[in-house]
Amino acid sequence: MSTVHIPFLQTGTLAVGGRLLDDAERSVQSQADRPSSLTRGHRACQGCAEALAARWVMDTAVEAADGRLVVANATGCLEVFSTLYPESAWKPPWIHSLFANAAAVATGIASSLHAQGRDDVRVLAQGGDGGTVDIGLAAVSGMFERNDDVLYVCYDNQGYMNTGVQRSSATPPSARTATTPAVGRQPGAPQGTGKSMVKIAMAHEIPYVASATVADLRDLEAKVRTAMSIHGARYLHVLVPCPLGWGSSSSESISLSRAAVQSGIFPVVEARAGELTDVQRIRERMDVEAYLRPQARFAHLFKPGGEDALNRWRALAEANIRRYDLLGGRP
Amino acid sequence: MTQIRIHGRGGQGVVTAAEMLARAGFLAGHEVQAIPSFGSERTGAPVVAYCRFADVPLRTREPVLEPDVVLVQDPTLLGPAQPFAGVRPGGLVIVNTTEDAPWVREHAGDGEVDATVVTVPATRISLDTVGLPKPSAAMLGAYAGRADHVTLAAVQQVFRDRFPGRVGEANATAAAVAYAHVRGEPDPRIVPSAEVSHA
Amino acid sequence: MREVLEGSQAVARTVARCRPGVVCAYPISPQTHIVEALSVMARTGELRDCEYVNVESEFSAMSVSIGASAAGSRAYTATASQGLLYMAEAVYNAAGMGLPIVMTVANRAVGAPINIWNDHSDAMAMRDSGWLQLYAADNQEAADLHVIAFAAAEELGIPAMVCMDGFVLTHATDVLELATQEQIDGFLPPYSPTQVLDIDRPTTIGTMAGPESFTETKYLQHLRFLDAADVVEAWSDRFTEAFGREAGGLxxxxxxxxxxxxxxxxxxxxxxxxxxxxxxxxxxxxxxxxxxxxxxxxxxxxxxxxxxxxxxxxxxxxxxxxxxxxxxxxxxxxxxxxxxxxxxxxxxxxxxxxxxxxxxxxxxxxxxxxxxxxxxxxxxxxxxxxxxxLDLKTGGVPVPPVGATEVAR
The missing domain is CATH 3.40.50.920 (Rossmann fold)
Incomplete structure (x- = not known):
């Protein structure tokens, strides 16, 4: 199933009420018998976009798999806030092994299920940017390269938030973290560093790669559904604002995600077998400032001396807009 | 107990030779053991392997220090590998070369050792029969020709088992040619035409 | 039937007859011949209903084994030396989660200096990882120990290493008698794991344990380990009775x-x-x-x-x-x-x-x-x-003899 195109734009967003749609088109979350895979009682922070994204991803995947889903989780916030012994907030069968090995554990599960003739049971692996882009990259790449039947979801909050907000290789330039403090001649994370996991995944030419945000949960849901309709290695990269790490208000996680997309900073794309197949166009272009200013980690950009770095952000957005044609030919 | 040391170079099948010799020895009714002395897997590097035959199960894991038999699969190793080192008095040294025994003693730098030196052009025989410079079968055939621990039939059998079909047959022929060579018998490939039909 | 076999081949065939569901490995000398043989058997169908997974590191080899074991398969891997240390974190993890994986360690030295030959430094570095460690005296025992290892590990819910000396055993050829498929089928109970990632009875495996419960978790692991001596001995005794030869034991x-x-x-x-x-x-x-x-x-x-x-x-x-x-x-x-x-x-x-x-x-x-x-x-x-x-050469590091792999001293 592809994206549900909804003509009602009365709120200025795509967040139209499910009650206006046919049952079949409604969000999984709007249903009374939704799976609630990540259920109440977990210990996520206020405004945690990772918890929100994980719930939508998991519920959609559980529904798409007809309830037959097994999950492997990397060490990180998501694991820590959901499974403090003797409690668990997960309804599906779920395993946490280590920080760097979620993709390989998922391969093991998929191999075991295949050997048992249980190809009806689907496997999902998930982790944060640290467990995916940094320490777990080798295992993720190995899983991609073998085209193992696993959907891997990275919840990217752009740093090691679980350990107190240190820099990861997904931390953007200029961002203040505990290990890239906003002091010195080039405050915050160094310029020109960080890597695009979406491009890395595409380079493996796996069947499906997509990015999404919590600003458009129907889009996230649709991408999970698309991914679940395909076998082989699949990758979904979700931007998840972290109020603690980003220094933003817990009420701003959705609006920051929207600003990241509408400013061109975070391209929302789909790719199949290494080829870009769909791009979410910018509907109402925003300046990068709309994304950066609400975040305390970028506060130094708006003080004297921050102009250069701010201009580099604008250049980054422009480059993304050009590369992915985010304006669709519009000026 | 009979102890054998095999010298050769990576790619010549030294380790395989030790294993095949052990298999042939087992067919001949011995308890056997083959121990490769491995390095990194590099073609051309000197390699040593050992083999033991005994009437009781073999327990020791030490390398062969005092061999009864030494097989040298590559004559360029005569100097550096010291193939005569530790050879038991009255031992047997078989060298793959087109030269003769005095040449071997001279190049091994150990001319006084009390051992019988036998030469066999195993590489040439292998090229003629197998088509590859893999002298193992010929070397083991030569061994069978000069010692009673293994029989030619057993040597041929293990190569036929390992490489079923044409390759195994070619190796069996190589063994037979080398066997005849070291015994001063006629080359078995040169036979009266009447016998070829049922060969 | 007594036959002439390389140690690695003997281990691979015996492991195959234990019917693993997932075999996953990353190559390292001197473990290679074992996993090569298993990969061949997986391709030829001699190893049935089994997935052979080639991975990008030992860390992933153990991680795949963890996933496979947790999903309900008998899981096997093999490694040595640097590979064992590279997977160390996952080795501890498998034991902590009580997953009865069996792993052959083709014992090899740990560098630097890099050295591919045998000693016991690798497995000894993992001595407190919570795995059983069974050492083979010869290739007959190396093969037989795998049967005992699967049986004991699965009864205990503790993973097991079978340690065999690299090259000295793995690459040596001996006269051996392998346990047959029928014998192993009659000896080794089918794999019936105590905890599985089961969609019908969902469970959470691998939770975080805080200071209030970690000590007790370790204490229980310790008690289970104390049980292990009796269980290993009992399976070794049963093996001796069933096969007419001694293997394993304490x-x-x-x-x-x-x-x-x-x-x-x-x-x-x-x-x-x-x-x-x-x-x-x-x-x-x-x-x-x-x-x-x-x-x-x-x-x-x-x-x-x-x-x-x-x-x-x-x-x-x-x-x-x-x-x-x-x-x-x-x-x-x-x-x-x-x-x-x-x-x-x-x-x-x-x-x-x-x-x-x-x-x-x-x-x-x-x-x-x-x-x-x-x-x-x-x-x-x-x-x-x-x-x-033993045989220490005094006076500094000796110069190796010209050419050959060292023969004697």
Whole structure:
């Protein structure tokens, strides 16, 4: 199933009420018998976009798999806030092994299920940017390269938030973290560093790669559904604002995600077998400032001396807009 | 107990030779053991392997220090590998070369050792029969020709088992040619035409 | 049927007959021949209903095994040396989660300096990882131990390493008798895991345990490990009854005169010097000690088969009245002595035993019968020091002989 195109734009967003749609088109979350895979009682922070994204991803995947889903989780916030012994907030069968090995554990599960003739049971692996882009990259790449039947979801909050907000290789330039403090001649994370996991995944030419945000949960849901309709290695990269790490208000996680997309900073794309197949166009272009200013980690950009770095952000957005044609030919 | 040391170079099948010799020895009714002395897997590097035959199960894991038999699969190793080192008095040294025994003693730098030196052009025989410079079968055939621990039939059998079909047959022929060579018998490939039909 | 087989082939065939559901490995010398053989069997169909997974690292090999075991499959892998250390984090993790994975460790030295040859440094670095560690004295036992390992690991919910000396056993060819498919099917119970990622009965595996529960978790793991000695011994006894040959066990006894393995051999006496060792050096010791016994020298041999759990009681029983021990150790605790020696010493604390540590065979140095006899004779004469490096060349690092892989000393 592809994206549900909804003509009602009365709120200025795509967040139209499910009650206006046919049952079949409604969000999984709007249903009374939704799976609630990540259920109440977990210990996520206020405004945690990772918890929100994980719930939508998991519920959609559980529904798409007809309830037959097994999950492997990397060490990180998501694991820590959901499974403090003797409690668990997960309804599906779920395993946490280590920080760097979620993709390989998922391969093991998929191999075991295949050997048992249980190809009806689907496997999902998930982790944060640290467990995916940094320490777990080798295992993720190995899983991609073998085209193992696993959907891997990275919840990217752009740093090691679980350990107190240190820099990861997904931390953007200029961002203040505990290990890239906003002091010195080039405050915050160094310029020109960080890597695009979406491009890395595409380079493996796996069947499906997509990015999404919590600003458009129907889009996230649709991408999970698309991914679940395909076998082989699949990758979904979700931007998840972290109020603690980003220094933003817990009420701003959705609006920051929207600003990241509408400013061109975070391209929302789909790719199949290494080829870009769909791009979410910018509907109402925003300046990068709309994304950066609400975040305390970028506060130094708006003080004297921050102009250069701010201009580099604008250049980054422009480059993304050009590369992915985010304006669709519009000026 | 009979102890054998095999010298050769990576790619010549030294380790395989030790294993095949052990298999042939087992067919001949011995308890056997083959121990490769491995390095990194590099073609051309000197390699040593050992083999033991005994009437009781073999327990020791030490390398062969005092061999009864030494097989040298590559004559360029005569100097550096010291193939005569530790050879038991009255031992047997078989060298793959087109030269003769005095040449071997001279190049091994150990001319006084009390051992019988036998030469066999195993590489040439292998090229003629197998088509590859893999002298193992010929070397083991030569061994069978000069010692009673293994029989030619057993040597041929293990190569036929390992490489079923044409390759195994070619190796069996190589063994037979080398066997005849070291015994001063006629080359078995040169036979009266009447016998070829049922060969 | 007795047949001539390379140790690695024997292990691979026996593992295949244990019917693993997932085999996953990353190549490293000297483990390669084992996993190559299994990959061939997976392709030819000899290994049925099994997924063979080639991965990008040992860390992933163990991680795939963790996932497979948790999903309900009998999981197997093999590694050595740097590979074992590279997967170390996952090795501990598998034990903590109680997943009965079986892993062959083709024992090899740990660098630097890089060295591909045999000693026990690799497995010893994992001695407190919570895995069973069963050591093979020869290739027959290496093959047989895998059957016992699967059985004991699965009964206990504890993963098991089968340790076999790299090259010395893995690449050596011996006359062996493999357990047949029918025999193993009749011996090894089907895999019935206690915790599975089951969609019908969902469970959460691998939660975080805080200070309020971590100690208790470890205490329970400790108690389970104490059970392990009885379970390993029971499966070894069952193996002996079913197959008519000894394999595994805890502390291994040898006939005083023939030096053949014999579980009914008497304990050592007060006058005896006992040599304690582990792994393939046992065979060399059998040959080294037999002639000393024939001369009337009071020397006995005791082997350690289960290094983890360490068989304190079985060792003490085998040592009997003897208070004079020489431990042949293939791993070094820097600044202290042999690793096995330390365990023997702790087991014998308070007994007033004299214990000599002989560190031998590091990085593939051949262990010679003559050198062993020499060190034993000196111990008998009271001339041996507390710690000795067998055949140590003094005067710095020696220059290797021209050309060849080193043959002798």
């Amino acid at each position: 502390a291994v006894r040898y006939d005083p005169d023939t030096l053949d393995r014999d579980r009914s051999a008497p304990p050592a006496g007060a006058e005896d010097l006992v040599v304690v060792a582990m792994g393939s050096v046992i065979g060399t010791l059998q040959e080294a000690i037999a002639p000393m016994r024939a001369e009337g020298l009071p020397v006995r041999l005791v082997g350690i088969s289960a290094y983890r759990p360490f068989p304190r009681e079985a060792l003490k029983a085998a040592l009997g009245e003897s208070r004079h021990i020489v431990v042949i150790d293939r791993a070094l605790e820097l600044g202290s002595g042999g690793v096995l020696t330390g365990c023997v010493g702790r087991a014998l604390a308070g007994t007033g035993s004299r214990i000599h540590s002989v560190v031998a065979g590091l990085g593939g140095r051949p262990i010679l019968e003559g050198s062993l006899r020499d060190v034993i004779a000196r111990a008998l004469a009271g001339e041996q020091r507390g710690l000795e490096f």
